[in-house]
Amino acid sequence: MNKLLERTGHVITGMGLVTFALLMILIGMMVISHGLFVRIFTDVLEPAHASAAAWALALGWEFTVLITTCNVRFVNRRLPLVLAICSGVIVLFFIHAFDTTQSTTDLLTRLLVGCLITTINYVYAELFYAKWTEHNQQVGYENQVKSLAQESDKRQTEIQVAKQELQSKKSEIEMLRKQVTELEQFKANEIRKLTCSCGKQFETVYKLTSHKASCPNRKTVSRNGQPVNFVP
Ligand SMILES: [Zn+2]
Numbered sequence: 001m002n003k004l005l006e007r008t009g010h011v012i013t014g015m016g017l018v019t020f021a022l023l024m025i026l027i028g029m030m031v032i033s034h035g036l037f038v039r040i041f042t043d044v045l046e047p048a049h050a051s052a053a054a055w056a057l058a059l060g061w062e063f064t065v066l067i068t069t070c071n072v073r074f075v076n077r078r079l080p081l082v083l084a085i086c087s088g089v090i091v092l093f094f095i096h097a098f099d100t101t102q103s104t105t106d107l108l109t110r111l112l113v114g115c116l117i118t119t120i121n122y123v124y125a126e127l128f129y130a131k132w133t134e135h136n137q138q139v140g141y142e143n144q145v146k147s148l149a150q151e152s153d154k155r156q157t158e159i160q161v162a163k164q165e166l167q168s169k170k171s172e173i174e175m176l177r178k179q180v181t182e183l184e185q186f187k188a189n190e191i192r193k194l195t196c197s198c199g200k201q202f203e204t205v206y207k208l209t210s211h212k213a214s215c216p217n218r219k220t221v222s223r224n225g226q227p228v229n230f231v232p
Contacts, residue, residue, distance in 0.1 A: 015135045022069075022128050025120060026062050029087055033058035036094040069125040070132065080125040088118025 011017055037054035045053060065083045072080055092098065097110035194208055195201045198217040202208040212218060 015131050018124070018128055018131045022066070022124050025124055026066055029065075029090075029117075029121070030058045030062045032094050033061055033087075033090055036090055039094075065121075065125075069128055072125075072129050080129070081122055084118050084122035084125055087121045088114050091117045 034051075034054045037057050038050050041050035041053050044050075065080075065087065068075060068083060069080050092110065092114035095110045095113060096102070097107065097114050100107070102110075191201065194203070194205065196208060196211055196215055196217070198215050200211065200215075202211060
């Protein structure tokens, strides 16, 4: 039930119903314009020609109203109002609203109908333009959201690739760090091998050995197996 009401609400407030109502007004006004034009043209043209000319002009006039309404941003903003008033005047002439031989009631009724149609024309022209602008904005926003979502997906993929790359570099760094530690240990061992107990460091084992012979820190082994310093 709620869904039905929601859908009905969408139909009423949507672009479709406004367009439908505008087309109905357009068709009605086309018939009325044709009626007025044909009445005038019959005085100067053959009936068939008068009818053809009246249909062509009525069609042209009403489409001018419609196209101007839809493209009001390119023309003066008050033009739809002027066109609505013109449509109202056409209706007034068509229904003989200025014929003063009628009773006051008839005259007022006709004037009321003319004013009503003018108002409807103007309101719908404004409403159609506003809804059309809103519709275009909505489509624009939807496209923008789609575009941003695509951009976001692209960035997410890039971030994922960068994360994987970072992980790989971290592993490489860890491996290199281990190698450096091993090399440092190896270097320390080599230095220790080439260092005498007195603290002097030599470039080769040969030099170290020859130094040890005269090293003041030279150690000898006593009878009980304990090292003792050799004093020359
Ligand atoms: Zn030494």
